[in-house]
Amino acid sequence: MSLERAANLYGASALVAADHVRHAWQTTLPGKSESLAAGLVALATFGDLFVDELSKALFLTHSGTTRLVNRLQEAGWATRHAGDDEADRRRVLVSLTPEGRQVVGEVLTARQEALAALLKPLSPGQREQLSDILETILHHQGSDGRSLHTTCRLCDHQVCVPCPTLEAHRAATTSEP
Secondary structure, three states, X not given: OOHHHHHHHHHHHHHHHHHHHHHHHHHHOOOOOHHHHHHHHHXXXXXXXXXXXXXXXXXXXXXXXXXXXXXXXXXXXXXXXXXXXXXXXXXXXXXXXXXXXXXHHHHHHHHHHHHHHHHOOOOHHHHHHHHHHHHHHHHHHHOOOOOHHHHOOOOXXXXXXXXXXXXXXXXXXXXXX
């Protein structure tokens, strides 16, 4: 198979997966934006984040992230408080509330079910092959030592152990001079 065909099939599959996850999140959080679900998952995954860190992870502008945090707070799913950054006291730290953590569980379950449904036609051997291929891709992607917060921003880290992106990230950051 040519590289062009494999790339095209991979791209189409990525879109199908993204569409299924988006639909699952819209069903789980009716009337809420996809970025709201992504913000919840990122905070659950990486813990308390400063607004600028959340902005980078979600590929949002600072003002877009501020609006997102406002919506999370209005829903009762997150709080914001002054961080302990000595260099800049204006930095705001965002944390999930217990209710927000519960919603994250619902969001991740919907995501898992949507993606599992796509893989259902595959045999166990094919799923194993696909997992090996995807781990290789993600390990390579994570080897830059910077992509962990972006690549894994929507993942359920409890089912991806060991995480190939985290392993690559650790290898890249421990080998730096």
